[in-house]
Amino acid sequence: MNVQTDKLCTVLLSVALAACAAGGTRVPGDALVIRNGTVIDGTGRAPIADGVLVIQGDRIVAVGEAADFEIPQSATVLDAGGGSILPGIINSHTHSTDVAAVRRAFLTDGVTTVCNVGTSLAQLPGFDETSAPEARAARGYWAGPIITVPGGYPGTVYGFQFNYEVATPEEARAAVADLVDRGASMIKITLAPGDPRDPWPILDLEQVQAIVEEAHVRGVPVRAHVFEPFLVEDIVLPAGVDAIEHSPFPILSPEEETSVLEHEDPPTQLFDVVAPEFEVLLARVVEQGVVMVPTLDQNIGNLFKKSDRSPIEQIVVDVHVEAVRRFHVLGGTIAVGNDYGAIPGVELGMPLTEMRLLLAAGLTPLEVIEAGTRNAAFVCGQGEALGTLEPGKLADVIIVDGDPTTDLEAVDRVVAVIKGGEIAHSEN
Numbered sequence: 001m002n003v004q005t006d007k008l009c010t011v012l013l014s015v016a017l018a019a020c021a022a023g024g025t026r027v028p029g030d031a032l033v034i035r036n037g038t039v040i041d042g043t044g045r046a047p048i049a050d051g052v053l054v055i056q057g058d059r060i061v062a063v064g065e066a067a068d069f070e071i072p073q074s075a076t077v078l079d080a081g082g083g084s085i086l087p088g089i090i091n092s093h094t095h096s097t098d099v100a101a102v103r104r105a106f107l108t109d110g111v112t113t114v115c116n117v118g119t120s121l122a123q124l125p126g127f128d129e130t131s132a133p134e135a136r137a138a139r140g141y142w143a144g145p146i147i148t149v150p151g152g153y154p155g156t157v158y159g160f161q162f163n164y165e166v167a168t169p170e171e172a173r174a175a176v177a178d179l180v181d182r183g184a185s186m187i188k189i190t191l192a193p194g195d196p197r198d199p200w201p202i203l204d205l206e207q208v209q210a211i212v213e214e215a216h217v218r219g220v221p222v223r224a225h226v227f228e229p230f231l232v233e234d235i236v237l238p239a240g241v242d243a244i245e246h247s248p249f250p251i252l253s254p255e256e257e258t259s260v261l262e263h264e265d266p267p268t269q270l271f272d273v274v275a276p277e278f279e280v281l282l283a284r285v286v287e288q289g290v291v292m293v294p295t296l297d298q299n300i301g302n303l304f305k306k307s308d309r310s311p312i313e314q315i316v317v318d319v320h321v322e323a324v325r326r327f328h329v330l331g332g333t334i335a336v337g338n339d340y341g342a343i344p345g346v347e348l349g350m351p352l353t354e355m356r357l358l359l360a361a362g363l364t365p366l367e368v369i370e371a372g373t374r375n376a377a378f379v380c381g382q383g384e385a386l387g388t389l390e391p392g393k394l395a396d397v398i399i400v401d402g403d404p405t406t407d408l409e410a411v412d413r414v415v416a417v418i419k420g421g422e423i424a425h426s427e428n
């Protein structure tokens, strides 16, 4: 038995689902086996050129090189046709996904999970997967109403049914406990003062610390809607928040804004000359391991898709992309989430605009895939269950035509979608 097979045996035995024989890894007779494709497992590891993925029930039980597997006649075999086999894509920042038909459209496109970071309490029954029509819809995880202070955002803009209002650290802890008891997989907070001349009230450090402590005791991440760098510095970092939603941005005086707009290289003028302290802050965000969910599609997707951008629109696109590029260069962890449902024009289905923008920000195609699988699962509180093709994980898998590690557009050529070990959609 060679070393590689031995390793596979260890993995298989550890989940007690198969036995190993000399010369190959025996696959359970009732397995679903996907073969004849390149396995991209979502961990960031190098792809396996002629790979095999073995699924039993709703779980992945083995993954490896084809040569190491003995596939029994009784197994169900799915031929990937020389394409690529990767984890189902996860859109970690959405709204309006309590509706089964919306999640069905996501699933058909290869997005096997969507995470909803803002609903009313009344919308929560929409995430119930036990009723039959929901089975063929993307998994939906939710944060529920957003924890904020009385009269705070998002109620000020979207309606107060989306607020879970707390006025003290004790109420903040109780809010987290209540939401997790109801089934929340993550906690969403907002730090949005709005117009500085007439600001909305926001959570203070003590309240956010209480939220984070309670959430972490209960094993769920805390995600903060925040744009202002001073709030990242004063609250997000000291409180130990897990993820920043949207991308923070330097606040400029009118004179500084003019100097950026009139410069021949606006991103360089902005980040290196006008606001060099912004990059220092990004480095601290990276050092603390806070994940960024830039939601670039919501921020600039409509401009990015325009073929006739005005000079000012081009600057807006460039500086947003540059902020994410710098975060990535510093070693920051990024998750895919496009803010579907927040504004018109943000993509339903494969979040291709978000992924293209991350590519423009300097991520490699493999890093973009990792951002849309493993990292997205983590911010949704599902890092143990979803996001990579590893034994023990739920078998949410897509087969695409082509190699997305060299041509990211291949993620949009979905041939088959497997959710929980069942073929949920097939083009053939």
Ligand SMILES: [Zn+2]
Pocket: 093, 094, 095, 117, 118, 339, 342
């Ligand atoms: Zn949002």
